Amino acid sequence: VEGGADVAGRFHRAGLVDRYVIYVAPxxxxxxxxxxxxxxxxxxxxxxxxxxxxxxxxxxxxxxRIDVTLSRETE
Incomplete structure (x- = not known):
């Protein structure tokens, strides 16, 4: 799912995310x-x-680009 802060927050809180792809720029x-x-x-x-x-x-x-998955201690 790609979206803004509201969409990302809703999916995160609902536990519907198994991976984040984060882009960092200087x-x-x-x-x-x-x-x-x-x-x-x-x-x-x-x-x-x-x-x-x-x-x-x-x-x-x-x-x-940083790919992040859930840590075992957060599940």
Missing amino acids: ALLGGEDGRAVMAGCGVPTMNDVWRGTVVHLERLGGDI
């Missing part, structure tokens, strides 16, 4: 009106964050 965005990767998936502490397992890294020009 660019920084910010500001109070910046968009989150996933809407509604905030956690109160770092101990509560979702953790995945990196299964593939690939450099694409100046960007990086």
Whole structure:
């Protein structure tokens, strides 16, 4: 599924994701009106964050593709 923060957050919360494909570019965005990767998936502490397992890294020009699957301890 490809979509914005709301779609990604809904699928994540419903447990319907088995793999994430994340693209990272050497660019920084910010500001109070910046968009989150996933809407509604905030956690109160770092101990509560979702953790995945990196299964593939690939450099694409100046960007990086990261494939992440669910970690066993998060299932």
